[in-house]
Amino acid sequence: MKKHMQFILNGHEVTAEADTRQSLLSLLREEFELTGAKEGCGEGECGACTVIVDGLAVNSCIMPALEASGCRVETVEGLAGPDGSLHPLQQAFVDFGAVQCGFCTPGMVMSAKALLDEDAAPDEETIRTAIEGNLCRCTGYKQIVDAIKTAAEKMP
Amino acid sequence: MSELNYVGKRIPRSDGAKKVTGQAIYINDLKRPGMLYGAILYSRYPHALIKSIDVSRAKALPGVRAVITADDVPEIPIGFIKDNRPLKKGKVRSMRDEIAAVAATDPDIAAEAVSLIKVEYEPLPGVFTPEEALAEGAPLIHDLDFKGRPATSNKVKLPWKLVCGDPDEGKSRAKHVVEHEYRTTFVSHCCMGASGVVAEFDHDKNLTMYSITQIPYLAQGDYLEALKVLGLGRSKVRVLCQTIGGGFGSKLDTHCYEFIAILLSFATGKPVKILFSREEEFLAQATRQPTITRISQGCDENGRLTFREIKMLLDNGAYTSWGATTPSVMMVPASSLYRVPNVFYDADIVYTNNLYSQAFRGYGNPQATFAVECSMDELAEAAGIDPAEFRLINANQPGETSPQRFQITSCGLSECIEKVRDGLGWDQHLAAKAAGNHATGSKARGMGLASLIHVGGGARVYRSDGHGMIMKLDDFGKLSVFTGAVEIGQGTESTLRQVVAESVGLPIEDVNIVSHDTDICPWDVGTHASRQAFISCNAAIQCAGELKKKLFALAGEQMKADPAELEMREGSIFRKGAEDQAMPLLKVLKRAHFSTQGKMVMAETFYDPPNEMLDKEMKGNLSCSWAFGCHGVEVEVDTATGQVKILNYQAAHDVGKALNPLFIEGQIYGAAVMGTGMALTEELRLDHGKVMNGSFTDYKLLTAKDVLPVTPIIVETFDPAGPYGAKGIGEPGCVPSSPAIANAIYDAIGVRMSELPMTPERVLKAIKEKNR
Known part of the structure; x- marks a missing residue:
């Protein structure tokens, strides 16, 4: 059954008709064509689908879309500036080799963004805890942690 | 070699921005007009005879466009010794054995249809360790060996034996000897992007595979074989690799699900996408060899x-x-x-x-x-x-x-x-x-x-370990490099771009790598054996030599200089030692092109390394x-x-x-x-x-x-x-x-x-x- 919903998506007010069984990930990907967030497992175990809802990093694959009603939802597509300039986190991910196959990257970046929004100067332990739920098979995490540290230092 | 502009530098990857902004298109993100969704029914037993398959309820489900079993399709032998089939007939030999497949208008309908297929099995005793499989009286897993002769044991006859020197002499000479047994197990690749493909036939029955393979050209060959079996001996195959969410060897073979997508697309006349769930990825994507x-x-x-x-x-x-x-x-x-x-x-x-x-x-x-x-x-x-x-x-x-x-x-x-x-x-x-x-x-x-x-x-595991490359300079001084290399995240395209910029003598921003398309890019054996940077960059150096030969011949005429004395750096052509009197590449190209009997500058090469087959x-x-x-x-x-x-x-x-x-x-x-x-x-x-x-x-x-x-x-x-x-x-x-x-x-x-x-x-x- 579909229900009407309204929320703020990357700074814009939007409406949608979401099925009661539909996940937020599916709504973002299918209705809004925001395919940055990925389904890596569909069970909330890998973090590739991470988006930010009201300041919290969530696994959008297991969050019912309707629960985002009235919320502020941020996806990786909303990070870059209007002129296309990369967000400091995105830039640091590129510069530090934190991206290889890139499948986990949008989720990883959003987990990091949620952390930095909350804690502007996290230590390494805090960074690692924030991305613990984001699996990466390529990088071994080191360059990702370095990128997040550097972005934190650079961000105003 | 002393002054390198790009090689050896920590230059960030060229596809980085696409990947951090979510713009990179993975197989998950790909939709084709009219596309159907495929799903596969796997075996319930590790070893069993298939007594009957009833697909009637699946077929009757609204939204289902095709249900296929081995009985509906010709046999397509696949795998290294062709002992596998995309859909199994008569017998299943492992829990991942594919029995039937569905194409439907929506992934949920496809999954529901699969659950409606009824299979009657007669379970057989199984063997689950190599020791059990070699024991006397062990059930035979394949009745025939790969040459079609009756099998006498479960051993796969492959020639893996090596003797160097005289081991007995070495033993007799040893002062200290140790002996031990070591065991390793099944390990899963766990690519973050699970397996997937879209198979699409055009009106003339040419096939396009939107794919994540590490071996587009070998895969092309395998798909062509399958088309022959389907009676499409004259059809062409184009492999278009998408952004790949991890490889690690998992995409070095062509897999059952890819052929099933082809069969479903052939049956329906529509593009068919199969995308694995994580559970399927663990079950039906082959593992590391224990x-x-x-x-x-x-x-x-x-x-x-x-x-x-x-x-x-x-x-x-x-x-x-x-x-x-x-x-x-x-x-x-x-x-x-x-x-x-x-x-x-x-x-x-x-x-x-x-x-x-x-x-x-x-x-x-x-x-x-x-x-x-x-x-x-x-x-x-x-x-x-x-x-x-x-x-x-x-x-x-x-x-x-x-x-x-x-x-x-x-x-x-x-x-x-x-x-x-x-x-x-x-x-x-x-x-x-x-x-x-x-x-x-x-x-x-x-x-x-x-x-x-x-x-x-x-x-050199195949007769050729080669890599084809084409370079094309356009009227704007930009270089397109057509390569068969597959980027699986390791950064091969970015490394190649550095080496091309270095060996041709162009600013790196002016180098454009074109890849992942078998129609456009020349042959390469595949992204395996840690070979891609070695082989494609060697090809680039060779191709750059050819390109510069042609370019300097034109520049020599225009500059009244001996081509052998010319060099290019950052897009400027000059006589060795006279960098201040350089001519911009752009000018040379435009003059050469826009004149009577004009010329364009392109080069091609095939680099095959000096290595040997065993x-x-x-x-x-x-x-x-x-x-x-x-x-x-x-x-x-x-x-x-x-x-x-x-x-x-x-x-x-x-x-x-x-x-x-x-x-x-x-x-x-x-x-x-x-x-x-x-x-x-x-x-x-x-x-x-x-x-x-x-x-x-x-x-x-x-x-x-x-x-x-x-x-x-x-x-x-x-x-x-x-x-x-x-x-x-x-x-x-x-x-x-x-x-x-x-x-x-x-x-x-x-x-x-x-x-x-x-x-x-x-x-x-x-x-x-x-x-x-």
Whole structure:
């Protein structure tokens, strides 16, 4: 059954008709064509689908879309500036080799963004805890942690 | 060579911005007009006869466009020895056996339709270890062998036997001999992007495969074979690789699901997408080859190796993919890791009712090196020599030919061992141990080393190890490079761009890499064997030479100069030594093009490295450069819980020349973590052929919290055959992790771990057995 919903998506007010069984990930990907967030497992175990809802990093694959009603939802597509300039986190991910196959990257970046929004100067332990739920098979995490540290230092 | 603008620099990857903004298109993101969604029904039994299949309810479900079983389609033989079929007829041999498939307008409908298919089975007794499969009276998994003759046993007849020198003489000369058995298990690639494909026929029955393969041109051949079987002998196949969410060897074969997508698309006339769930990825994507290895080796009184003998028993699973060919690479460390004059290697590959295996980063090398390097430590102890010293005594040296006839040109093994030893504080640890000052008891500390040899200059596993390349300069001074290379995340396109900019003499922003399209890009054997940077960058250097020949001929005319005296740097052409009187490339190109009988500048090349196929005795210079490395770890073993903590991890690699240190470090960090996962936590558990832990909750990948303090150490030896001296680095980093950790555990608590993964349970069990 579909229900009407309204929320703020990357700074814009939007409406949608979401099925009661539909996940937020599916709504973002299918209705809004925001395919940055990925389904890596569909069970909330890998973090590739991470988006930010009201300041919290969530696994959008297991969050019912309707629960985002009235919320502020941020996806990786909303990070870059209007002129296309990369967000400091995105830039640091590129510069530090934190991206290889890139499948986990949008989720990883959003987990990091949620952390930095909350804690502007996290230590390494805090960074690692924030991305613990984001699996990466390529990088071994080191360059990702370095990128997040550097972005934190650079961000105003 | 002295002034390099791009090669050797830490230049960020060119597809980085696309990937951090979510713009990169993976197979998950791809939709085609009118596309249907495919789903597959797998077996409920590991070994059974299929008595009947009833698809009527599935067919009747609204939204279902096709339901197919083996009865509806011609037989398409697939796999290394063609013992597999996309859909199984009459009999299932493993839990992943594909029985039926559905195409529907929506993935949920497809899944529901699959659940409505009724299959009646008659279960058969199964065999789930190679030993069981070889026992007398064991049920035969295949009635016929791959040549169509009645099968007499479950052995897969493949020629994996190597004898170098005189092993018996080596044994008789040995002062110290050790012997042990080592076991490795099923490991899953766990690409973050699960498998998927879209198959689409056009009106003329030409096929386009939107694919994630690592071998687009070999896959093209396999798909063409399938089309022939479908009566489409004149059809063409185009493979378009999407952004690939991880490879690690998992996409080195063409898989059942790809052919099923073709069959469904053929049946419906619509594009059909199959995208694996994570559960399916664990079940129906083939694993790393499990091994049982009996190794013995010996050395003389000076610690010099006199022989090495390895016998392996490999669980092939129910069908034959590349896992069965991994002995060709397992032989590499068996014969040529350290100088050992006399070698015996033999592998038996046996069908079971388990999942089958395929290529996985290192291609069998990690499994073989686990045995070789643990055994090296045992032998060092037997000989009373420090394990680091023992390795240095036996280390390969440049200029040698190994017993398997590998020509070792550059070799930094000794330097790698020394650097790792220093990075660990090995000598201080030895001194502390001798003085009784090191940590023992419930939190015991220990150090361990392990080295590696791997192909670093391509690998001639097919008749051709080549790479085609085309370069095209446009009217705006930009260069398009058409390459068959496949980017699987390792950064090959970005490295290639650096080397092209360097060798042609252009600003890197003016180089555009065009890839992932078999219609446009020339042939390449595939992204495997750590070969892509080596081969494609060598091709680029060769092609750049051809391009500049043509360009300088035109520029010479225009500049009234001898083409042989011309050079180009950052898009400016000048006489050597007269850089101030340069002519912009753009001007040369425009003048040449926009004139009567004008010309454009393009070049093409096919680079095939000077390496050899193994001969009938399994000897020959398989790779024209050899990669070496050494890993060393310090561990803390909690003897109360069996937990192994890694305190220090030094990873030294002889990469020839670091084309981009940022990427090389990325390969080393990632591979060391992958290797450590294989060593400590990763095991796809099968119970009577059934996957028991097919999810990320139960299959233990390391996370960011499992802090692995890896220090990458880059050793440069400038290989004469390598592009700017470079050798391969994609696979080597995961090869020595397991034995280095096992050796460190032994050093800490005196317990020899001989089975992977070395979980806390296994470590505790081994401690108990030792104390018994």
